[in-house]
Amino acid sequence: QGERRELAGDDAHYIRSVLRLKAGDPLLLFDGAGLEFAARIERIDPKKAVVEVLNRTARTEAGPRISLAQALPKGVTMDAIVRKAVEVGVSHILPFVSLRSVPRLSPSAAAAKADRWRKIALEAARQSGRIFLPSVEQPGSFQDVLDASAPADLKLIFWEEESRSGAREVLSLWRAKPPSACFVLIGPEGGFAPEEGERLRALPFVTAVSLGPRILRADTAAIAALTLWQAALGDWC
Ligand code: SAM
Numbered sequence: 001q002g003e004r005r006e007l008a009g010d011d012a013h014y015i016r017s018v019l020r021l022k023a024g025d026p027l028l029l030f031d032g033a034g035l036e037f038a039a040r041i042e043r044i045d046p047k048k049a050v051v052e053v054l055n056r057t058a059r060t061e062a063g064p065r066i067s068l069a070q071a072l073p074k075g076v077t078m079d080a081i082v083r084k085a086v087e088v089g090v091s092h093i094l095p096f097v098s099l100r101s102v103p104r105l106s107p108s109a110a111a112a113k114a115d116r117w118r119k120i121a122l123e124a125a126r127q128s129g130r131i132f133l134p135s136v137e138q139p140g141s142f143q144d145v146l147d148a149s150a151p152a153d154l155k156l157i158f159w160e161e162e163s164r165s166g167a168r169e170v171l172s173l174w175r176a177k178p179p180s181a182c183f184v185l186i187g188p189e190g191g192f193a194p195e196e197g198e199r200l201r202a203l204p205f206v207t208a209v210s211l212g213p214r215i216l217r218a219d220t221a222a223i224a225a226l227t228l229w230q231a232a233l234g235d236w237c
Contacts, residue, residue, distance in 0.1 A: 001053060001054065001055055001056065002052070002053065003052075003053045004042065004050055004051065004052055004053070005029070005039070005050070005051050005053060006048050006049070006050050007048060007049045007050075007051060008047060008048040008049075011049070012044070012046075012047060012048050012049050014126065015027065015041070015044065015049050016044055016046065016049065021041055021044070021049075022041065022044060023041050023042065023043050023044055024040065024041060025040070025041050026038065026039070026040050026041075026054075027039055027040075027041060027051065028129075029051070029053070030125075030126075030130070030131055032122075032125065032130075032131075032132060032133030033132065033133070034058055034059060034060065034131055034132060035056055035057070035058055035059075035131075036056070036057045036058075036059050036131060037053050037054075037055070037056050037057075038053075038054045038055050038056075038057070039051040039052060039053050039054055040052050040054060059131045060131070061089070061091075061130070061131055061132055061235065062234070062235035063089070063178070063230070063233060063234035063235040064178055064179050064180055064181055064182055064233065064234070065091040065092065065180070065181045065182070066089065066090055066091055066092075066181075066182045066183075066184065066226065066229055066234065067090070067091060067092040067093070067094060067148070067149075067152065067181070067182070067183045067184065068081075068085050068090050068092070068093050068094070068184050068186065068222060068225075068226065069094045069096060069145045069148070069149065069183060069184065069185045069186070070093065070094070070095055070096070070186050070218070070222055071096055071097070071098035071100070071101050071186065071187045071188035071192070071218070072095055072096065072097050072098070072101040072102075072103045072105075072139055072188060073101070073102075073103075073188050073189055073218045073219065074102045074103065074188075074189060077217075077218060077219050078095060078113070078117065079116070079117070079120055080219050081093075081218070081219050081222045081223070082117045082120045082121055082124070082136060083120050083121075083123075083124045084124075084219075084222075084223045085134070085222060085223065085226055086120075086121050086124035086125055086128065086130065086134050087124055087127075087128045088223060088226045088227055088230055089130075089226065089230055089234055089235060090134050090226055091132065091134055091135075092134060092135050092137075093117070093121070093134060093135070093136045093137065094137045094140060094144070094145055094148055095113075095114075095117070095136075095137065095138075095139040095140070096139060096140045096141060096142060096144060096145045097139055097140075097141060097142070098142055098187060098188055098192060098193070098196060099142070099192075099193040099195070099196060100187070100188050100189075100190030100191060100192070100193055101188045102188065102189065102190075105139055110138050110139045111138060113138075113139060114136060114137070114138040114139065117136045118136045121133065121134050121136050142196060142199075145185070146199065146200075146203065148183075149183040149185075149203065151181060152179070152181045152182055152183040152205065153179040153180055153181060153182075153205050154174065154179035154181075154182045154183070154205055154207070155182075155183040155185065155200075155203055155205055155206040155207070156170070156182065156183065156184050156185065156206075156207055156208075156209050156225065156229075157185045157192070157197070157200045157201070157206060157207070157208045157209070158184065158185065158186050158187075158208075158209055158210075158211055158221055158225050159192070159197065159208040159209065159210065160191065160210070160211075160215050160216075162208040162209060162210040163210065164210075165207065165208065165209055165210065166209065166210050166212070167209040167210065167211055167225065167228045168228065168232065170207050170209045171228060171229065171232035171233055172232060174232075174233055175232065175233065178233045179205075179233075182229065182233075184222075184225045184226065184229065185200060186218055186221050186222045186225060187218065188218055189217070189218060209225075211224050211225065211228075
């Protein structure tokens with residue numbers, strides 16, 4: 001409290017040119033790990049903004065942690081998935097290369113993509129008022145996803161060939177006692193390969209769910225799945 005902080009670069013640009021704030025205006029700062037700081041702009045110029053911190057509040061985000069494991073789609077589709085998933089409340093994003101994923105990234109390209117997606121996640125968290133900055137992993141393998149999903153007490157594979165269980169019905173079963181952590185798995189444009197489907201279905205606490213009779217694009221399916229989650233068990237209910 002009472003400290004001054006200098007915000008430069010992207011933050012200064014966002015404050016000045018996007019939010020169009022000026023000296024004397026209030027604003028909220030966040031550390032991405034649950035702390036929010038009310039502040040006031042003391043002075044601002046094209047390169048930097050100096051703010052006075054007025055107070056600090058610890059905040060939480062309601063609902064279980066939700067992770068999105070997304071098989072790498074083509075092109076820049078993953079950019080939109082990261083942005084929108086952060087807006088609707090995802091906690092953790094694991095891009096992975098599945099058998100039918102088209103992109104095959106070199107280690108340096110994978111690192112560059114992860115850096116780009118983390119920047120997109122930060123912008124989306126800032127714009128949507130997230131308190132916790134979602135983590136975005138470097139693109140991993142199918143096995144990395146199986147390993148990372150182990151602690152989740154609910155794993156939802158969104159499967160267009162699933163005809164028995166609809167997402168709404170599956171999620172309503174968890175209303176009485178919501179899971180502590182959920183893993184949502186979405187395939188690439190070409191879908192999950194049969195052998196991937198078998199390995200996923202063999203996991204403990206796994207359920208295959210349908211998003212209805214139409215085939216959704218991977219980016220549509222990812223956001224539809226997270227939306228259903230937030231509406232049924234997350235912080236939209
Ligand atoms: N195999 C699909 C086809 O025949 O065109 C393509 C897969 S779809 C473009 C990409 C991913 O979105 C799928 O792997 C699945 O995870 C999800 N998805 C799409 N439509 C779905 C639906 N109706 N129900 C559940 N998941 C769906």
